[in-house]
Amino acid sequence: MATREPETGWHGEQSDVNHLRGRAFEATCLALTAFGLVSVLLLLLFVAKDAFRPLSADTGWLATYAATVLVPLAALGVYYYRLDEPAGEVAYVTSGLPVVGLLLTGGFAVLFIELLSVLEWFALLISLAVAGGLIVAHGRLRSKAALERLAVMFLAPILTVFGLPPTEFNWFVTDAAAALGLDFGLYYRVISLREAIMLLPFVPTDWAMLLLTLVLPVAGAAGWFVGQRRDSRRDSLAVVGITTVFAVLGVVAGPLLGIGTDIWLLLITFAILPLGVYVEGVVRRGEGVRGLAFPVIAVLGVAVGSVVTGVLGFAGPESWLDWGFLTSATSRTAADAGIYPAMVGSVMMIIVIVLTTFPVGVGAAIYLEEYAPSTGLMGKFVTLIEINIGNLAGVPSVVYGLLGLALFIRILNWPQGSVIVAGLAVGLLILPIVIISAQEAIRSVPDSLRQASYGMGATRWQTIRQVVLPEAIPGILTGTILALGRAIGETAPLLMIGAAASVRLAPNSFFDVASMMPRQIFTWSSELDPAFRHGVLAAGVVTLLAVLLVMNATAIVIRNRYQRTG
Amino acid sequence: MTDSPTGGLSRRRFLAGSGSLGALALAGCVQNTRRDGDGSDSSGSDGGSGSDGSSGQVIIKGSSTVFPISDTMAEEFMSEHDGVNVTVDSTGSGGGFKNWFCPGDSDINGASRPITDGEIEQCSSNNVEPVEFEIAGDALTVAVNNDADWVDCLTFEELRQIWSEGGVTNWSDVRDEWPDMEIERYGPASTSGTFDYFNENVVGEDTKHTTEYQPTEEDETIVQGIRDNKGGMGYFGFAYYKSNSEAVKAVEIKNGDGGECTPPSLANAKDGSYPLARPLYIYVAESALQDESVYEFVKFYLEQAETDVVQEIGYVPSSPEQRDKNLEKLAEIAG
Numbered sequence: 095m096a097t098r099e100p101e102t103g104w105h106g107e108q109s110d111v112n113h114l115r116g117r118a119f120e121a122t123c124l125a126l127t128a129f130g131l132v133s134v135l136l137l138l139l140f141v142a143k144d145a146f147r148p149l150s151a152d153t154g155w156l157a158t159y160a161a162t163v164l165v166p167l168a169a170l171g172v173y174y175y176r177l178d179e180p181a182g183e184v185a186y187v188t189s190g191l192p193v194v195g196l197l198l199t200g201g202f203a204v205l206f207i208e209l210l211s212v213l214e215w216f217a218l219l220i221s222l223a224v225a226g227g228l229i230v231a232h233g234r235l236r237s238k239a240a241l242e243r244l245a246v247m248f249l250a251p252i253l254t255v256f257g258l259p260p261t262e263f264n265w266f267v268t269d270a271a272a273a274l275g276l277d278f279g280l281y282y283r284v285i286s287l288r289e290a291i292m293l294l295p296f297v298p299t300d301w302a303m304l305l306l307t308l309v310l311p312v313a314g315a316a317g318w319f320v321g322q323r324r325d326s327r328r329d330s331l332a333v334v335g336i337t338t339v340f341a342v343l344g345v346v347a348g349p350l351l352g353i354g355t356d357i358w359l360l361l362i363t364f365a366i367l368p369l370g371v372y373v374e375g376v377v378r379r380g381e382g383v384r385g386l387a388f389p390v391i392a393v394l395g396v397a398v399g400s401v402v403t404g405v406l407g408f409a410g411p412e413s414w415l416d417w418g419f420l421t422s423a424t425s426r427t428a429a430d431a432g433i434y435p436a437m438v439g440s441v442m443m444i445i446v447i448v449l450t451t452f453p454v455g456v457g458a459a460i461y462l463e464e465y466a467p468s469t470g471l472m473g474k475f476v477t478l479i480e481i482n483i484g485n486l487a488g489v490p491s492v493v494y495g496l497l498g499l500a501l502f503i504r505i506l507n508w509p510q511g512s513v514i515v516a517g518l519a520v521g522l523l524i525l526p527i528v529i530i531s532a533q534e535a536i537r538s539v540p541d542s543l544r545q546a547s548y549g550m551g552a553t554r555w556q557t558i559r560q561v562v563l564p565e566a567i568p569g570i571l572t573g574t575i576l577a578l579g580r581a582i583g584e585t586a587p588l589l590m591i592g593a594a595a596s597v598r599l600a601p602n603s604f605f606d607v608a609s610m611m612p613r614q615i616f617t618w619s620s621e622l623d624p625a626f627r628h629g630v631l632a633a634g635v636v637t638l639l640a641v642l643l644v645m646n647a648t649a650i651v652i653r654n655r656y657q658r659t660g
Numbered sequence: 661m662t663d664s665p666t667g668g669l670s671r672r673r674f675l676a677g678s679g680s681l682g683a684l685a686l687a688g689c690v691q692n693t694r695r696d697g698d699g700s701d702s703s704g705s706d707g708g709s710g711s712d713g714s715s716g717q718v719i720i721k722g723s724s725t726v727f728p729i730s731d732t733m734a735e736e737f738m739s740e741h742d743g744v745n746v747t748v749d750s751t752g753s754g755g756g757f758k759n760w761f762c763p764g765d766s767d768i769n770g771a772s773r774p775i776t777d778g779e780i781e782q783c784s785s786n787n788v789e790p791v792e793f794e795i796a797g798d799a800l801t802v803a804v805n806n807d808a809d810w811v812d813c814l815t816f817e818e819l820r821q822i823w824s825e826g827g828v829t830n831w832s833d834v835r836d837e838w839p840d841m842e843i844e845r846y847g848p849a850s851t852s853g854t855f856d857y858f859n860e861n862v863v864g865e866d867t868k869h870t871t872e873y874q875p876t877e878e879d880e881t882i883v884q885g886i887r888d889n890k891g892g893m894g895y896f897g898f899a900y901y902k903s904n905s906e907a908v909k910a911v912e913i914k915n916g917d918g919g920e921c922t923p924p925s926l927a928n929a930k931d932g933s934y935p936l937a938r939p940l941y942i943y944v945a946e947s948a949l950q951d952e953s954v955y956e957f958v959k960f961y962l963e964q965a966e967t968d969v970v971q972e973i974g975y976v977p978s979s980p981e982q983r984d985k986n987l988e989k990l991a992e993i994a995g
Binding site (some may be wrong): 425426503504510511592594595596597598599606607609619620621622623624627 | 717719732747881899903973974
């Protein structure tokens with residue numbers, strides 16, 4: 095009978111313990127991290143210096159602003175950090191909200207200038223609202239007819255937004271109408287509600303339409319939010335009421351102040367309303383009220399600074415990145431060159447990508463993770479597909495550009511260099527990334543949740559919709575927005591699909607020829623005049639980086655938000 | 661129940677939301693097709709050339725040498741004509757013909773050499789009839805590094821030695837007194853008209869253009885390459901030399917043994933004394949000229965090509981006679 099020797103030692107007892115290797119490894123990792131961060135920081139500083147040229151300003155100008163803005167804000171920052179952390183968060187939000195609000199205002203202003211008239215927006219929203227109403231009404235009246243409701247859900251928006259395509263019957267109707275002297279000029283088809291609204295001889299003025307379809311819905315949502323939080327119907331009505339009063343006041347007073355009524359309404363909706371609700375909440379809670387000083391001092395400091403520099407005659411920096419750069423088209427002279435059309439092009443391209451890639455990518459990910467067979471021959475096939483999606487994520491972007499060229503321009507005959515072609519080509523490029531990140535997010539939902547859901551008698555569809563998706567959404571959104579960040583910086587596919595080197599008009603529709611920011615930056619890199627390569631180029635890069643940072647910040651905010659509530 | 665993450669979200673709302681979103685997405689597209697289709701439903705589908713009547717669009721591709729001229733014309737024209745979108749791209753003369761102009765995807769192609777028979781064939785097989793206009797002159801400039809003090813003037817024969825296939829590798833191979841240093845060659849890619857011109861007129865038919873060089877579509881890269889390498893050498897349009905005249909040194913060119921060393925300049929290109937002077941062209945698709953925007957733009961282009969605008973960029977403007985000839989040709993074809 096074998097007896098086991100009692101174990102006296104432990105594994106590794108014989109070897110010497112030496113901390114040196116571990117320390118050396120740690121130090122190496124630290125050095126590598128620092129190297130990466132510092133070199134990126136230096137690069138950014140270098141580009142920013144070229145873009146803003148702070149050294150071209152008078153010393154007096156720099157000193158004035160340092161004294162009126164930088165020093166007080168830095169002091170406040172230190173104070174918040176050391177003594178009053180909640181106030182720090184309030185300061186952070188109250189400074190950030192107006193910036194995001196102004197960006198949104200700018201975005202909608204561009205939307206109304208380039209893409210849609212206010213009337214078109216109005217007609218579209220009213221039609222969608224009617225479609226929504228139809229669906230809700232159907233649900234109330236015939237709550238058991240699931241299949242019928244599905245049909246209503248698809249048909250109602252189509253009917254209200256698009257109308258019916260030409261058919262024999264419509265020819266007959268239109269001919270009959272024409273015989274009676276009624277000419278709709280409408281291609282022999284049944285028109286939609288949207289088109290009908292646009293044909294109305296009398297429509298509300300622009301500001302009234304904006305008030306109805308933008309200000310009031312947003313104010314209503316804010317009011318609902320406030321009402322929910324405070325459990326008070328009065329407060330939510332107050333939010334809507336005050337917003338409306340301000341909006342109407344602005345419409346009356348705006349022309350006196352030199353602000354267009356449309357811009358005023360957008361400002362109210364996106365900048366003032368959220369800020370007001372937040373500030374009111376802070377004051378009511380009484381926590382971190384001191385944080386409100388931060389934006390006030392910032393604005394005051396800038397105002398005082400501009401007065402002082404104006405009086406003393408200090409010249410500011412001759413920055414390449416200024417208002418003119420953001421609002422004008424590229425030019426042969428560096429001083430006049432701007433990025434506006436390319437920026438609009440990029441944003442519209444991103445819209446195309448979001449509308450196409452997100453549903454396709456997330457849908458594919460849900461199928462692959464939740465429905466696709468994992469065993470047998472079909473399971474092997476699915477594995478093969480998944481491997482190839484991974485491979486597609488690594489295919490060089492030029493190849494996607496060529497694919498876009500062949501598919502959309504040569505076969506489908508869509509206009510070369512147009513927003514839709516660019517969006518679809520770049521969308522294809524990030525589709526595998528979206529699928530993979532969405533798959534990862536769905537996979538990370540614990541199986542126990544699914545089993546519990548099934549155990550309670552839920553169907554697969556109910557489980558996916560109510561258990562899996564809500565858990566996975568933050569991950570899906572984060573992955574998608576990071577992929578969009580890559581999409582907005584892609585240049586090679588744009589070159590392949592013929593995005594032109596110089597485009598001076600912003601696209602008015604998705605089928606218009608457009609330039610995008612990286613394409614425009616590439617053009618500037620090879621201009622004759624060195625001022626383009628050093629100044630304008632840097633300004634373009636900073637703009638692109640700013641857009642990217644805003645997108646990534648959005649990703650982080652969305653993720654945190656869902657994680658908190660979810 | 662209220663704790664459930666989606667307690668408030670019913671299937672109805674979910675579908676309604678996604679349905680509306682989809683409708684919104686589609687609505688964006690419909691807007692466009694309608695606007696695009698306005699009055700040009702028939703021509704919209706066949707050409708895909710962007711020359712549809714109402715769109716007011718002119719698409720220019722082609723030579724990087726002509727690009728600065730076309731881009732300036734586009735900017736000037738657009739400041740006078742609201743709503744006409746003139747887009748300019750630099751693809752190289754050959755690249756422009758082959759990939760965009762002859763397939764019918766662009767209205768105008770800039771070229772720093774005449775169109776070849778093969779290209780005419782490709783165009784006509786797609787029912788594109790190119791119309792040639794000579795719009796400016798260029799002095800093709802050969803440049804070396806600023807520190808290359810040994811070389812001031814090169815003959816055609818020496819250029820041929822340097823740039824032909826299997827030619828010399830070091831400066832000392834060209835002339836014995838020159839340093840024993842490798843020649844670093846930078847030049848335009850073979851899709852470029854400048855390459856074609858140089859290949860035909862300098863390298864000649866007996867040998868081929870060397871492949872031992874850094875080809876690029878961006879003239880800026882050539883300048884940088886020469887600037888950073890003492891043994892560097894390259895060639896490009898005069899405009900690029902003009903805006904980089906401090907970064908690199910232009911070499912005088914001697915035609916044959918009897919000729920004189922002539923520096924590249926617009927004056928020398930104009931009076932014909934500079935041997936590497938060459939004409940620049942734009943080619944317009946005959947069918948595109950039926951479009952009012954294209955016609956107006958080409959007319960503007962041809963008129964302005966005679967003015968100082970061209971000279972400021974760094975090219976020889978076309979002569980008044982040339983301009984009149986061009987305008988006559990345009991009127992004849994469009995009329």
